[in-house]
Amino acid sequence: MSDLLGRLRGRGWRMTSQRRVVAEVLDGDHVHLTADEVHLRAAARLPEISRATVYNTLGELVALGEVLEVSTVGRAKRYDPNARNPHQHLVCSGCGTVRDVHPVGNAIGDLPEEERFGFAVGSVEITYRGLCPGCA
Amino acid sequence: MSDLLGRLRGRGWRMTSQRRVVAEVLDGDHVHLTADEVHLRAAARLPEISRATVYNTLGELVALGEVLEVSTVGRAKRYDPNARNPHQHLVCSGCGTVRDVHPVGNAIGDLPEEERFGFAVGSVEITYRGLCPGCA
């Protein structure tokens, strides 16, 4: 993530203060913010930034593959900047905390041909659920 | 699913025409309706049924473990009545269609101890993504 700005510039992204701030907010490991949290933190540095811009920028980062959308049942989407490091998620059923994890094995390979129904399977998302030490 | 009504009655559910209709709509394999679709189909049989009742009933069925919520990024939740038969999902990135699938292997076992961060991991959800034959 540290050189995200450089990579984006290399892809012809017009660099604006808004985009810089959003990218800076999405920095680090185990960061899983909602769009609203991103907006809140971005607004701390750039008070007049609009919600629409945050949504636009997050959408572009997702399209560029720099950020992943994490689906959390029933809640707002979360954005995970750790897209360049393939990983899965471990979610606490109590408090909703999310950790990045790295299971071994090949989950796509585990899906038999006759279970694919002609789909071109491109990716797999795995979500482990359980109680974190604090909630147990 | 066929004896869902009996099981529910056995748990002390008050049986109403609305609940019966919702339960009947959620019948069969590979059924993954959104709340709105459930409402639409229920209303075909019971025109005055309200959206709130459909949401309430779906929520109760989920709480009772008779129905699963399937999270689909960016779209409405879908409800899967096949909860008693453990399975995973294959989702079309184009049209959102969902199929039940049964991967081989042991996904929970694939998560190394040092990647569990002290969590008591109880379940795992796997979502395969790709394009269905129609969308490819």
Added chain:
DNA sequence: ATCCTACGATGGACTTCGTCCAAGTCAAGA
């Protein structure tokens, strides 16, 4: 069979999350 009452249904307002759009602004190449 009928009566009672607590549980369930209703529908409309409200909230949350997200998208769209027309107008204004500005990064960066000429």
Added chain:
DNA sequence: TCTTGACTTGGACGAAGTCCATCGTAGGAT
């Protein structure tokens, strides 16, 4: 520095879902 088209803005809009006061009724009690 000038120009221009890409970017930002904020408010309206929309979809999905929740809440709540009120009404209706399933099913036990009589």
